[in-house]
Amino acid sequence: MSKLNILTYPDPFLKTKARAVESVGEAEQSLIEDMVETMYGARGIGLAATQVGVDKRIIILDVPEETTEDLDTDDGEVFEEGKARGRSIKEDRPSEEAKRGGNLLKLINPEIINSSGSIVYEEGCLSVPGVNADVKRAGEVTVRALNQDGEQFEIEASGLLAVAFQHEIDHLDGILFIEHLGRIKRNLIKRRLRKIAAEELESA
Ligand code: QAP
Ligand code: CO
Numbered sequence: 001m002s003k004l005n006i007l008t009y010p011d012p013f014l015k016t017k018a019r020a021v022e023s024v025g026e027a028e029q030s031l032i033e034d035m036v037e038t039m040y041g042a043r044g045i046g047l048a049a050t051q052v053g054v055d056k057r058i059i060i061l062d063v064p065e066e067t068t069e070d071l072d073t074d075d076g077e078v079f080e081e082g083k084a085r086g087r088s089i090k091e092d093r094p095s096e097e098a099k100r101g102g103n104l105l106k107l108i109n110p111e112i113i114n115s116s117g118s119i120v121y122e123e124g125c126l127s128v129p130g131v132n133a134d135v136k137r138a139g140e141v142t143v144r145a146l147n148q149d150g151e152q153f154e155i156e157a158s159g160l161l162a163v164a165f166q167h168e169i170d171h172l173d174g175i176l177f178i179e180h181l182g183r184i185k186r187n188l189i190k191r192r193l194r195k196i197a198a199e200e201l202e203s204a
Helices: 026-041 159-172 183-202
Strands: 046-048 058-062 104-116 119-123 133-137 140-146 152-158
Touching: 026 046, 026 058, 026 104, 046 159, 058 159, 104 159, 119 159, 133 159, 140 159, 152 159
Parallel strands: none
Antiparallel strands: 046 058, 058 104, 104 140, 119 133, 140 152
């Protein structure tokens, strides 16, 4: 296993539309292992192959469990248990150690085959370090993908996991979360990030 370099904006490779994996072999297994080490090493909850400079449709996620205490939402809608859309609460979280690894998902050629509803979530990205902004996305998605053995499976998600699937699949299409922001906010963030990147080049 080895840790990979995570590309950051404005690296042009992040705009690559990744290619479908034709067959899941040793190269893919090894890449996935390295991506897992890289994501945990960077304290991320999701990572796409594009972010480590690899042109393959592979994503991994380890999204912490959301609290499901407040199943009763304000507007009187009650969600099924285990599908709660309740916001995750910042206090009283499990330790970093305890929550890692338990929910690790690895998806090859992931596709959103159904989506509904909407959710606004404050997103961040290992390729856009230090930036957080609200993004509106579908609130529920069904994703079809291949597992590490090349077998097809489907998974339904809502809340943070649904956000994470959409965010990571966007990476495979060369799209960063900041592209979902309004023009003024997006340009402000891009200018700031390009300035930081230029300064880092100068001092290197
Ligand atoms: C994508 O994001 C995501 O700025 C994964 O300084 C985001 O792992 C899925 C990170 C929101 C669902 C909701 C960002 C770490 C990690 C930073 C991440 C930073 C350090 C972001
Ligand atoms: Co990202």
